[in-house]
Amino acid sequence: MAAAPSLNLQSNLPSLKRTFSNGRLRKPRSSSSIVALHQNGSLRSHGTPGLRVAFQGSTGAYSEFAAKTACPECSTVPCRSFADAIAAVERNRADRAIVPVESTMEGTALRNYDLFLRHDLRIVQEINLFVHYCLLAMPGVSTAELRRVISHPMALAHCGRALERLGLDREAVEDTAGAVKMLLSEQMLDTAAIASPRAAAIYGLDVLAGGLQDESWNVTRFLLLSKLPEPLPPSSSGKMKTSMVVAHRGGSMTVLLKILSAFSSRDISLTKLEVNNPTMEGKGPVIILDVRSPAMLKTFPHVLYVDFEGSIEDEKVKEAIDEISSFSVFVRVLGCYGADPHVYDLY
Numbered sequence: 001m002a003a004a005p006s007l008n009l010q011s012n013l014p015s016l017k018r019t020f021s022n023g024r025l026r027k028p029r030s031s032s033s034i035v036a037l038h039q040n041g042s043l044r045s046h047g048t049p050g051l052r053v054a055f056q057g058s059t060g061a062y063s064e065f066a067a068k069t070a071c072p073e074c075s076t077v078p079c080r081s082f083a084d085a086i087a088a089v090e091r092n093r094a095d096r097a098i099v100p101v102e103s104t105m106e107g108t109a110l111r112n113y114d115l116f117l118r119h120d121l122r123i124v125q126e127i128n129l130f131v132h133y134c135l136l137a138m139p140g141v142s143t144a145e146l147r148r149v150i151s152h153p154m155a156l157a158h159c160g161r162a163l164e165r166l167g168l169d170r171e172a173v174e175d176t177a178g179a180v181k182m183l184l185s186e187q188m189l190d191t192a193a194i195a196s197p198r199a200a201a202i203y204g205l206d207v208l209a210g211g212l213q214d215e216s217w218n219v220t221r222f223l224l225l226s227k228l229p230e231p232l233p234p235s236s237s238g239k240m241k242t243s244m245v246v247a248h249r250g251g252s253m254t255v256l257l258k259i260l261s262a263f264s265s266r267d268i269s270l271t272k273l274e275v276n277n278p279t280m281e282g283k284g285p286v287i288i289l290d291v292r293s294p295a296m297l298k299t300f301p302h303v304l305y306v307d308f309e310g311s312i313e314d315e316k317v318k319e320a321i322d323e324i325s326s327f328s329v330f331v332r333v334l335g336c337y338g339a340d341p342h343v344y345d346l347y
């Protein structure tokens, strides 16, 4: 009998423990192992049975696995786009949305982040997922017969060198599992998909190659978004993290120094500091919803994304935010949630 793949919890980055199940998921993952991880680990449980989590893509997408990792007992709601996943939460067709926002190979997925800023949702959990990319094809098709490959743009970008070597034309589609479904529905015999071993097992495709990513350490950070803030856990239950966006008048260097000083003078560790540079190709001003009433969309040319360790209930965090608010144009706290030091891996 094939062993059910299980999640592995590591106490520290960057080490990672993996379990192998021949890359195949033959039956639904038992959630009991994940519940145990929640009980032992620092994560707050989102394990309410019946919780509906919206994600972009089809069954078998990486985002769906991230959702199941974050909320083991949840049901997942496939959506065509990330915007649809957000709308599902806003219209009460889902309780949470999950979105990939950063990867070790490419940094922040600004499109997703910027879209999130236009809505009144909060970050309630983070999940780091080790992403394995495989080359999948219809049963019986060999690598020599392939002419092109389809997948999510991030997957194509992460496997650039391998695809170069294989000499395949690339075409972006909505998501990795959607690419697999497309192969099947259109019986494509000259096309491969890049997707997870889990998607291969779900849809019964052949895995022609594994570990396709250009960098062996390929972790994607997902955020779980909710309409309402989660109650903050007691401070004894582990480290907290806060995310915020800061809009300023320009002159990034001075602002950066002032922000660094607001945190370092209070011994608060930053985990992310990203400048949104409006001169970047294709990058316009950022539109942010001002969630204070009356809620309205505002446009800012100069924006910084900041994550740091600490809870908004900590006195020194409140002071740091007040100080930053005094020299910036706009500040919005995007969420306060349990810091998850683990990388989850399903192979």
Ligand SMILES: O=C(O)C(=O)Cc1ccccc1
Pocket (backbone or CB within 6 Å): 056, 057, 060, 061, 062, 063, 064, 100, 131, 152, 154, 155, 174, 175, 176, 177, 220
């Ligand atoms: O297309 C998917 O499967 C997704 O969930 C989006 C994605 C793609 C590549 C890495 C992480 C998430």
